[in-house]
Structures are given as structure tokens and as C-alpha cells.
Amino acid sequence: MEFRKLMEERRSVNYFDPAGQVSDEELKKMVALASLVPSSFNLQPWNMIVLRSPIDKARLRKVAMDQPKITEAPVVLILLADEEGYKENNPTVGKVWESMEKKGYMKPEQKGWFLGAISKLYGGDNSLAFAVKNTAFFGMGLMLAAKELGLDSHPMDGFSREGVMKEFSIPANFFVPMLLAVGRFDQSKKLLERNWRKSYREIVISEL
């Protein structure tokens, strides 16, 4: 689809067609397309849990303000932002380094610099913003990729972070920045007009 049309037609839909399935193939294509977004030093500190079974979606709904779309959407993703995604012992860090070295983008003697730079930029107080920012790039990619594949989605904040962490035994290195319901809009419902957006003048606080 044309990008402009896709941006205009992507909406956070509240009603999912209970009969509208999402195949494994579609979900994999959606993830592969979304993965093309950039990330800090290519560290891709994003993971996710995929929920399809009614029982597990009900478990999530219980800790997510009882939102009906969680059980109505065929697929719900729990996005995970890895706050340790910059650490030397993180498996992705090793793969990122290996790939850069193999392609000749970095020389073996630069490894210390690379590990030091990411630790300085993303460690300590910076780890939450690092993990959330990059996972949000990926999340935005997922929402757009869904639309490209003829699917609809809805990003959700209405959940207890502690409740979700506990219910799904999520390791403590992960922060849950959002849930994402994915499916097909229930065409028997009316899609509301798009909401107001800030203008250029309201966004730009200074031009130098």
C-alpha cells in the first residue's frame, strides 16, 4: 500500500471481528517487516510474548482493566523492552558485534570501544529510555506492518505492569511498554472519525 494511504488508514480500532483470524504466516511477515526499523547501535532491545489461546488472553485481560478487545482480538502481543539490551553478556549484543565485524564495519580491536560506548550511553539511569524508545520504534513498525498486511491493531496502556509481569513470569530485565491487539476490524461497527492532532506550530517550540 502507498505509505501516505497506510498512515491515513491505520487506526487504533476498538472492535475486532471474532471470526477474523491472523495466521502464523501473517504474524511472521508482520514481524519481519517491522524489524527493519532502526535501533540504537542496532541493538534491537525488543522481545515479545504472543498470545493466541483464549485461556491466556483471559489471564491477560484480568490484569488489563478487563478490556474486551484483549479476548476479542485473535492475537495479542505483550511487547518487552530489554533494559539489559546493552550489556556485554546479552546474546543480541554478541550477535550485533559479530555481524558488524564480519561485514567489516568494525575491526576486532574496536570491540572494547563498542562495549564501552553502549554501556556508557545506555547503562544505569539511561536503560529505561533506551529500551522503551527502541521498542516503541519496533511497536510503530508492527502497527504499520499490520495495516500493510490488511490487519488492524490497537496499542494498549491500560494494564497493571506488575500484574502482567507476575502473571506471565516475565524476567525482571524487561519493561512492558505496551500491549498490542492485532486482528481485523469488525465491519459491523462504525469507525469513529480520526481524533485531533497537534499542528506544526504546536509541536515546534523553537526554530533556530
Next chain:
Amino acid sequence: MEFRKLMEERRSVNYFDPAGQVSDEELKKMVALASLVPSSFNLQPWNMIVLRSPIDKARLRKVAMDQPKITEAPVVLILLADEEGYKENNPTVGKVWESMEKKGYMKPEQKGWFLGAISKLYGGDNSLAFAVKNTAFFGMGLMLAAKELGLDSHPMDGFSREGVMKEFSIPANFFVPMLLAVGRFDQSKKLLERNWRKSYREIVISEL
């Protein structure tokens, strides 16, 4: 441009054509298109400072690890994530409410619920993740919208957060999640092959 092609062709470029300008018109179109991304309760807690003048880009470069692309790109954006973007006295919050009420999406008597919900979800310890996540959606929108308009970009983390805040007298309610260089790729340079991406198996930690 087709979305898939756009995702494939959007790259974080390191070299900008010093002669490749970005018009005000292009920047405004880019921002308007990017603004179609979703945000938490439509709160759009994103702002930015636009840098075009060589003197001001040099001021930024000084606090951003002396990165040449800051002065080479015709436009550099300092993205600002508003950590107070959920507060009742925030001007955007008032406009979001007004717009929803006007469209009939919310009834006047629901205002207390709305203000309470956003304060509970995004206040206190949650304000950084709220501001950064949503501003990252917008940032991702900007990078894709730039490509749609024939422009290139590069998101940057290599800067002193304190240095940028001080140099540009940025109010303390803002967190700076990224800088974004915008311009046109210098065609005399070679674009490196795209880096490695995590596979579906490396992203999904559990399927239920």
C-alpha cells in the same frame, strides 16, 4: 512510495549532501504526515526544536560528540518528550479533551474520569516511559515520512543530555530521547549493506 519499499529503503545515513536543502514546506509536510501516528489517549507528548542555522548546529555538535553529520545535514531536530504531557494544566491535555467532547466521544461528566485515568497511568514513576514511548512513535513517523518525501535521516543518541538541555535552555519537563538529522544522502558516498536483524525466533520469547 509503497510501504514495503519505503521500509526497505529507509536507512540511517551517515553522509548528507551539503547542497541538498530541505524546504520549510517539506519539513511541514513531514511533520504533518508523522503526526498521524497514535499516542496514549491521543496526548501526543512530543515537541521539537528545529535547527537550520550553522551557528546553532555547531552549538549542538559541541555537546553531541562532535558528530560531523550534525553540521552537514541541512536540518537537525532535537526531539522533546514531555514528561508532564498528562497533567491537567498541560495545554495539549485541554485540547485533547475539548476535541473529544466536541466530537461527542466523551461526555462533559467524564472529564474527571479522563483526567484521573491519565494521571494514574502516566504520572509519577510512569512519566518517562509515557513520554519516551509516544515520542518514539512520532520519531519513527518522522523517519518514514522523510523517506516518503525523498529525504534521508539519521536518529542519534550520541549526545550529552545535560549538555543539550543546558545549551538550548530546554525546560525541565522535557526529556531528550533523540536527535534526528534530516537531509539528502550524499550520493558520492557508498551506502553500507543493511545490518543484521533478529529473527522471529529471537524476538518471540513465548507463544501461548
